[in-house]
Amino acid sequence: MPKTDRVRVDYLPCPAAVAALKAAQSHYPENSTQALIDRLVITGLSALVQSHWQPPRLWGKRDRWKLPANLL
Numbered sequence: 001m002p003k004t005d006r007v008r009v010d011y012l013p014c015p016a017a018v019a020a021l022k023a024a025q026s027h028y029p030e031n032s033t034q035a036l037i038d039r040l041v042i043t044g045l046s047a048l049v050q051s052h053w054q055p056p057r058l059w060g061k062r063d064r065w066k067l068p069a070n071l072l
Helices: 015-027 033-049
Strands: none
Touching: 015 033
């Protein structure tokens, strides 16, 4: 029986997000893909609310975003 009290998020990543996920898998090989997505979303939100951190510039449509070289 499926759990109905959880939100389901369909995941259709852009190429930069796939690159980020692959990079994360090399740092956390024991985590499942879902655990990595959860970790990245939670960490990303935490970083976004910190006043001293600036997110990378992602120009144009999301399908054209590039993962910054220092994150690869």
